[in-house]
Amino acid sequence: MVSASWKEKNMKRRTSARKAYSLFRPSARNLVLALDVASGTVLSAGAAYLMGTIVDGLASGGLAPGEMAARLAAFLGVSLAAALAKFALDDWLPLRANLRAEVDASDMAIDQLLAMPQRSFERHDAGHYLNVVNSAAFGYGSMSVYLNVNVVGCSIAVVALLGCAAAIDVLLVPVFLCGLIVYFAVNWVPMHSAGRLLMKMMPAREAWQEEVRRLVEEKRVAIAGGAEGFYLRRFEERTNAFRAFLRRHRLADATQATLPAAVSPALQVAALAACVALMVAGSMTLGSVVAAWQLFSLLQSPMADICSLVSFYVSCRPNLVLLRDHAGEAEEPSGFEALAADEKDLVARVDGTLWATPERGEEGKRLWTGEFEVRPGELVVVRGANGSGKSRLLDLVRGLSDPADLDGAAALSSDALHAAYLTYPVPVVPGTLEDNLLGAAADPEVARLLDLGDLPERAITDQPLNLSLGERQKLGLLRALSRPEPIVLLDEPLANLDVATSARICAYLVGLRGRRTVVAIMHSDDLDAAADRIYAIRNGRLTRL
CATH class of the missing domain: 3.40.50.300 (P-loop containing nucleotide triphosphate hydrolases)
Structure with a gap:
């Protein structure tokens, strides 16, 4: 019969482990980074609007040369600012935060490894801990930044693009939303398939890593004992088991990566057709159609990023479970607490x-x-x-x-x-x-x-x-x-x-x-x-x- 106190302590350990590897970390710094991620797309939306006004000006013939030159200069300036923001704010700053989070997570996993009671440590082999400190910790660090910065930033960009579409014509909003729904629906099955395969693949990967470690550490012993064939056979067995899972996982990953490229052109054509229909109905000008089509094209990037990041999250959930179990094991009592000697004159x-x-x-x-x-x-x-x-x-x-x-x-x-x-x-x-x-x-x-x-x-x-x-x-x-x-x-x-x-x-x-x-x-x-x-x-x- 498990005691209530043991259940309570076990629950506290699990809660503490979840906090140690919490996915959602709202902070002012993360919000600023998320706005940085959205900045390039928002500036590109401004460039699309300016392009639309230029097209309308050309179509009407009512723009003076000086005004046309000013609009072209503004379009060039905003486009360059968007490109700069894409590199410096959208790519580099989140990447730097990602690297920091990966190393910090690995450091925390090492600290927990050293704090782990020996009886907890001996439940797993070296391959398991190499996976925890390397793949799982780095995956968690990336996942944390992606969810708190990149996904939030991409969501802000999507909302901004929907707002720009509504400013052109409110009927564009359902068109854009339908595109979003179709895009996510097509990617959902391969995303989850990749995640399930990674969960099943993890024991085979750990066994393979353990065999690699054994070969490296025992190379001299293997050669001295004439046991190269034995070591190679064991390694090939682990490799074949790992390769079978890896092949299926890579196929699911490739499918998930290829589908957006196949779906995007069809969605763009459908969006352009809707814009043309609205122009024929008199709701939009030619410049508005060009701007709206540019906005929908811009929508592809944050949609693709969100799908990719969600897919990464699904595939990394097993790593998150692994890390939280690792943190929980580090907080388990060693059992020696109950053996403290009461006598001062006793070792x-x-x-x-x-x-x-x-x-x-x-x-x-x-x-x-x-x-x-x-x-x-x-x-x-x-x-x-x-x-x-x-x-x-x-x-x-x-x-x-x-x-x-x-x-x-x-x-x-x-x-x-x-x-x-x-x-x-x-x-x-x-x-x-x-x-x-x-x-x-x-x-x-x-x-x-x-x-x-x-x-x-x-x-x-x-x-x-x-x-x-x-x-x-x-x-x-x-x-x-x-x-x-x-x-x-x-x-x-x-x-x-x-x-x-x-x-x-x-x-x-x-x-x-x-x-x-x-x-x-x-x-x-x-x-x-x-x-x-x-x-x-x-x-x-x-x-x-």
Whole structure:
């Protein structure tokens, strides 16, 4: 039975996620940009009116040469102003706002990714998050500007053109409205078809992106293991599935893009015929017909833009759903809030059974059952075979797992949830050693003990990685031990180190007793003599030795 409080919290998260990626953002700035979008069309309507007066003047023969020259000059000036407004106000300023919105949306998605609890993060693969931060975020940024600026601006332009048509002859208004209705009706089906196909295509696209990532990151492993064929077969399978959806989506897009070009000439001919009929009836002059036909031609541009933008919105709705789900997952509780330790003299206490899978019983994978405790200032050693659950224990203490994996009780201090953590594999970023300290400063004593050689002067690359396994381990130790946190978690700190460096690091860790809390996963007994507690995982049991 779901509690009312949980439902209320879930509703708040959904509401917050909708606000984070709200589509409609009315503001004075957006209104000004929308007026900028409409300005080119409005000025072009003025040029059409001037052209009509010139035609009427020529037809009547009553215009003096000076007056005709003035009208021609006015027509030229307004036409040039319309062209300038089209480039500077209609195209460039909204484009700049679009670029800003795309990058801002991607930044927000990254912030939410970093804030996301680990159990929420592990629901999806890397391809999903690449899609969120790249395609979905940029699509949302564009969609937001299109709806708040371009669609509003085009709508203002349409209303202005209808007003100009009414000024010529009120009977032109229903003619123009019929053209609008037909134009939108013809485009409606392919617009929705493209949107539905994109929704169905998204899982295939994410699987393809994940396989691309795997090929890039594991190229060396694939070649070293002679597994190029295996990787290529997997990639081709994902590509074929993605291509099948993509082909249908591109066809729907092409249909939606082609229909306006096919419909527009027919609508223009129909509008011209209506204008001629009104002229024959004596309601319009020849100049009015020319002006009205120009106005209807101008109407094609905002109509096409609105249809294109609505189509873009329909096709991007799946991305909006993706982003809002992403924002909601970022706001989910980690589950560690309920594990806050009440005792001041406690770093961590775990008592129960830790599982590697959500499933329990025979269908699940049980790692170990037992008790584990750490007190401030202690040096604690954890040993066990590969895959026994040692790293999962450290992840639990650090708050980087799903607390629901533990059947039992746990109490963790806030310091434990923010501990310095040496993980495996050690992450590397291209740049200098300073860059790889990720914003921290190197502890001179730790740097000396690690004997970094030329590492401080070397340019570090990750594709290909130009660090040996030992150098990479030293980088991870320097990063973790230089941090100021009072608790340090070390996953196999001596891995890939030479004997002399291992001895110096062990002596350093022993010297931290009483000043900092250290929990180290070990495959040797190098720290046993100085350890306050030693735990071992054997045959599914976590016990203190």
